[in-house]
């Protein structure tokens with residue numbers, strides 16, 4: 001249980017910043033790895049509710065990769081990933097939708113409402129919120145980049161923000177599952193980081209926060225002393241090219257790229273395992289995750 005004195009201290013630190021952001025939209029991507037424990041889930045949900053009470057308009061986009069993998073395993077199916085994206089055949093997309101929309105989305109909504117918010121769950125199919133097209137994964141083979149078909153994996157073609165804006169205006173917290181619908185009527189499984197980046201871009205959000213299960217970004221993932229607290233887009237892209245950022249971190253950086261290019265002021269990668277990390281990173285000077293910005297200001301020589 002989070003210590004209540006500690007909690008109060010975080011809130012007091014955050015207050016002056018909260019006032020500055022009042023009325024702004026903040027998109028929070030809640031990753032599957034940071035929702036495996038009920039205690040931490042509660043801390044993330046409480047932070048989201050706190051933002052809402054402080055006059056911020058939070059929009060939640062959630063993942064659930066580990067739960068999808070678990071369900072597939074129960075059903076005797078192995079998971080495989082290409083550039084951080086799940087290879088998704090027809091059966092897998094059905095299971096992904098059941099887990100994301102039927103289980104995880106409704107659980108987050110239930111939790112938010114239980115703790116006093118007004119939350120509403122949406123999948124990309126509701127009001128055509130997420131229009132998707134087939135994603136072709138890019139794979140390097142013998143020095144050449146090749147496109148590979150990995151099934152019903154989607155790219156976001158368009159976010160129809162109307163329903164989200166209406167809900168925000170009515171005081172609801174929209175909770176979005178990363179399932180899209182194609183113009184062909186097909187259902188697409190979309191990485192939740194991409195959806196969050198696109199939603200933040202389409203809404204003209206002030207901030208995008210990606211909550212995951214690592215402290216942030218490391219220059220060398222095996223050496224925790226190489227933690228980076230601020231990263232420019234150019235540096236992040238260079239780290240992807242040289243392979244220091246890989247797997248599930250790639251879609252996160254790409255989501256930050258998308259959001260920053262569309263005018264989102266700041267993007268953050270945050271450790272959901274730390275109590276109240278969302279409030280601390282975004283609204284205090286105590287930044288505890290990695291902040292990805294368009295350009296980095298160099299201090300000194």
Ligand SMILES: Nc1ncnc2c1ncn2[C@@H]1O[C@H](COP(=O)(O)OP(=O)(O)O)[C@@H](O)[C@H]1O
Nearest residue numbers: 031032033212213216217218244245246248249
């Ligand atoms: N340079 C890096 N710094 C930090 N994490 C990295 C890096 N490169 C790859 N990763 C991996 O990215 C993972 C986060 O992505 P992912 O597992 O998809 O999380 P989520 O479920 O929250 O979306 C980390 O757990 C880590 O294994």
Ligand SMILES: CC(=O)N[C@@H](CCC(=O)OP(=O)(O)O)C(=O)O
Nearest residue numbers: 032063064065085086190191192
């Ligand atoms: C295409 C693709 O990879 N989709 C993801 C969707 C869920 C997700 O993104 O969950 P996390 O944020 O917890 O990783 C998947 O099937 O795992």
